Amino acid sequence: MSSSTKDRILDAAECLFAQHGFEGTSLRAVTSEADVNLASVNYHFGNKIGLFQAIFERRVGHINDARLEQLDRLQSRGLPPSLEELLEAFVGPALRLTSREGEGFESFMRLVGRMSTVSGQHAEVIRDVFRDVQERFFPAFMQALPHLSAPEVFWRLHFLIGSMCSYLADPCRLELISQGHCRSDDPEESLRQLVAFAAGALRGPSALPHPTTPASKESHP
Amino acid sequence: MSSSTKDRILDAAECLFAQHGFEGTSLRAVTSEADVNLASVNYHFGNKIGLFQAIFERRVGHINDARLEQLDRLQSRGLPPSLEELLEAFVGPALRLTSREGEGFESFMRLVGRMSTVSGQHAEVIRDVFRDVQERFFPAFMQALPHLSAPEVFWRLHFLIGSMCSYLADPCRLELISQGHCRSDDPEESLRQLVAFAAGALRGPSALPHPTTPASKESHP
DNA sequence: CATCGGATCAAACGGTCGTATGAAACGGCC
DNA sequence: GGCCGTTTCATACGACCGTTTGATCCGATG
Incomplete structure (x- = not known):
């Protein structure tokens, strides 16, 4: 037997969930x-949503570890990390593990991208799982973007x-809508484009320019 | 009777599809x-997917008309439109109709955002419906971005x-993850932030610098 | 060998799904 | 009133859903 029952279920489920969604997969x-x-x-x-959760628990450690490790390396130097370095650390692992860890990870990232637009309990599972990464990266981005206020950095x-998840959800769509102008099979090229963007x-x-009173005007012109 | 059976079905369906997805809604x-x-x-x-398609046929005309009309107005002037003007014309109607046309349109835009990450026949419905808008706007963006190659503009x-759809899919999520730092109830503020972004x-x-050849074949400084 | 707990199996449970059917209600027109 | 095409209705169909059950397998342990 090439792999355990548990892993075979997880592999199949993350592939099918990514393709057809949670409710769309029996x-x-x-x-x-x-x-x-x-x-x-x-x-x-236990049940179907337990399987969903297990899919995330299996994969999300790798990508978060890679992100935080890369951030640690940047922050352990003397000078604060540049914006590009931060972006590399944030989106790089998400895009790169896709191709290095085989098609299983690719399916998983598609699933993440797809689930990024849902609400309800599935959304909570995902938010919980990426919360610590967000809390580590946000202050670093704040520091690298002194010209923006905190709300603007959040925005x-x-x-x-959203850009990243949209790309992850279906990397091939860009090839389609660009009618072949863009190739999406090279993660390094994708990463370069996304970081530049x-x-x-x-x-x-x-x-x-001056974020003063948010509710200043009530008039209708 | 306040509205026809057909419209009542469409209203309920677009609201429920936006909340629970296509397969998640019976x-x-x-x-x-x-x-x-x-x-x-x-x-x-006819059937369920016919209902899905009808939802789009009812709403998508308004938003596409608003976009193209705004683009026509910009292009009918002498000088070519600025980048900000193009962006306003492209994302403005999507964000603004949400609040002007009542909660029906808001549900519809959530549905669009949500469906932006799916593949299969639903994705084709959406791509078809936005194709002409894309084909009108792409050359305009190309002209406004002379420093980018065609593939880069596509990227x-x-x-x-992706950013826009992610926001449309759930405007309230930003409030959540920013722990109240950001408000998402003002479409003009959202539009300003998205256009700036x-x-x-x-x-x-x-x-x-030379994006024509993907491999390291041809180097040309 | 016997035992035992975890893993796998076929089969079934009660529901819900999308869809189909044929009868009833409705409204304009002769 | 009588007719007819359109719309609404209650109901049913077969298929599939997530979940459960109890029997069976199997390797480790004594």
Whole structure:
């Protein structure tokens, strides 16, 4: 047997969840793809959402560790990290592990991207799992972007995560809509494009020169 | 009767699809919410995916018309439109109609954002529906960004759409992760932040000085 | 060998799903 | 009133859903 039942279920499930979504994937499809008995899912993971959670627990450590390790390395030097270095540490592992760890990780990242737009309990699972990364990176970005206020940094990081997740959700879509102008099979090229995009986005001037009273005007012109 | 059966189904469906996704929403939930008979869906829309398509056909005309009309106005002047003007015309209607046309449109935009990360036939429905807008805006962006190659403009517009859709999918998430630092109830503020983000992102320097050949074949300083 | 606990199995449970059907209600028109 | 096309209705169909059950396998332990 090449791998354990548990792992085969996880592999099949993360692939199918990424393709068809959580509700769009039946446990029968998972166990059939994994070539295990239907009841194994409930035996090993309790229920369907337990399986969903286990998928994240298996993968998310690697990517978060890689991010934080890279951030540690940057911060252990004397001078504060540059914006590009921070971006590399934040989005690099997400894009690179995709190709280094085999197609399993690719499916997982597609799943992350896909689940980034849902709400409800699935969204909470994901938010919880990335919370500590966010809390470590946010102050670092704040320091690297002294021209932006805290809310503005939040806004832009939020948009940045949206860009990244949209790309992760389906890297091939760019090839489609660009009618072949863009290739998406090279993670280094993707990373370069995303970092360039994000660096410009974060470095751009503040949207409000003087963020005074938020509710100043009530008039309708 | 306040509105037709057809419209009541569409209203309920776009709200529920936005909340729970396509597979996560049953036709029984839709017809129950709309207070109509279950069989009405199949009578008026053929089947479930026909209903999905009808949701888009009802709304997407408004937003695309608003975008193209704004683009026409910009292009009918003598000088070519600025980057900020283009961005306003592209993302403005998507964000603004949300609040002007009532909560129906807000649900619809959430649905668009949510569906932006799926693949399969639903994705095709959405791509088809936004294709002409893309084909009108892309050359305009190309002209406004002479420092970028065509593939790079594709990359960045793709990332930009990801940012926008991520925001549309759940405007409240930003409030959550920023722990109240950011408000998401003012579409004008959101638009300002998104345009500032996107303008910086698109104006940023090219990622590759010579992006024509992907491999290291041809070096040309 | 016997035993025992974890792992796997086929089979079934009660529900819910999307869809189909045929009858009833409705409204304009002769 | 009588007719007819459109819309609404209650109901049913077969399929599939997530979950549970109890029997069976199997390797480690004594």
